[in-house]
Amino acid sequence: MEGILVGALGLGLLTAWLWPKWRLRRALAQPLPAAQVAILARNVAQYGGMDEAQRRRLQRMVQQFLHEKKFVGCAGLDVTDEMRVTIAGQACLLLLGRVADTGKPDIYPTLDLILVYPGAFLVPRKQVDVSGVVTEERQDLLGESWGDGRVILSWDHVRRAGHVESAGHNVVLHEFAHQLDSESGNTNGAPYLGSSERYRSWSEVLTRDYANLRHEAMWGMQGVLDHYGATNPAEFFAVATESFFEQPHQLAARHPALYDEFLKYYRIDPRQWQVAPPPPVVEPPSYGVVYGQWR
Numbered sequence: 465m466e467g468i469l470v471g472a473l474g475l476g477l478l479t480a481w482l483w484p485k486w487r488l489r490r491a492l493a494q495p496l497p498a499a500q501v502a503i504l505a506r507n508v509a510q511y512g513g514m515d516e517a518q519r520r521r522l523q524r525m526v527q528q529f530l531h532e533k534k535f536v537g538c539a540g541l542d543v544t545d546e547m548r549v550t551i552a553g554q555a556c557l558l559l560l561g562r563v564a565d566t567g568k569p570d571i572y573p574t575l576d577l578i579l580v581y582p583g584a585f586l587v588p589r590k591q592v593d594v595s596g597v598v599t600e601e602r603q604d605l606l607g608e609s610w611g612d613g614r615v616i617l618s619w620d621h622v623r624r625a626g627h628v629e630s631a632g633h634n635v636v637l638h639e640f641a642h643q644l645d646s647e648s649g650n651t652n653g654a655p656y657l658g659s660s661e662r663y664r665s666w667s668e669v670l671t672r673d674y675a676n677l678r679h680e681a682m683w684g685m686q687g688v689l690d691h692y693g694a695t696n697p698a699e700f701f702a703v704a705t706e707s708f709f710e711q712p713h714q715l716a717a718r719h720p721a722l723y724d725e726f727l728k729y730y731r732i733d734p735r736q737w738q739v740a741p742p743p744p745v746v747e748p749p750s751y752g753v754v755y756g757q758w759r
């Protein structure tokens with residue numbers, strides 16, 4: 465009797481382990497439908513520059529993402545295929561070089577749920593100061609990433625992010641960079657890097673460029689990176705990730721050491737997908753002091 469029970473339990477555990485794998489294999493058996501491929505081409509700016517192997521890999525990752533993650537519309541929004549495929553495509557861009565083409569990569573394994581609002585959403589925040597005074601604020605947010613398996617996005621801003629006019633901003637890349645960052649156990653600007661040597665080099669380069677961005681933000685000087693990255697090291701990593709994928713030539717020119725660290729981490733060079741912009745016109749300096757040059 466005991467043997468039968470142990471056998472039944474073992475079979476149950478085996479089925480629970482095999483069942484999701486079987487369902488995933490079945491979901492990946494068919495290619496991504498043509499209508500969904502067209503959405504990737506339309507809303508993921510980098511897709512147009514990819515070679516055929518990269519496109520196929522991204523399509524497969526999108527299929528897995530759509531199979532594994534649940535999308536929920538908020539504030540009355542009906543989540544459409546356009547929204548799901550656009551979000552999945554941009555999110556999987558961060559993993560494109562990081563996974564071998566095994567067909568079964570881990571895609572944000574701790575993420576379950578993507579909440580989508582039609583536009584910027586208001587979140588009540590409570591802050592308590594040392595004297596116990598509670599201040600309620602309502603902040604407009606474009607996106608939010610939680611360590612408990614949730615990402616929240618404004619569709620209005622996601623839609624704009626896949627296109628040229630977004631000028632380096634991409635809320636999906638930003639929030640999913642936070643997801644990668646949190647995989648190391650702390651959301652602190654250092655994702656899982658593997659070796660202590662890699663952490664040392666990462667810390668040296670990012671600490672210096674973060675300090676430089678804080679300086680730029682303080683003095684109102686605009687470089688490649690958005691000043692929001694000066695908020696804290698986690699935001700710096702997320703903002704720099706947006707630039708790495710959206711403005712790779714500019715980032716590589718202005719922050720070569722940072723670009724090199726990101727090349728090693730993301731294992732892909734986004735410059736291959738974009739035509740290099742013309743070099744900026746440098747005005748010859750007039751006589752006297754040239755202000756605003758601090759480096």
Ligand SMILES: [Zn+2]
Nearest residue numbers: 638642699702
């Ligand atoms: Zn952020």
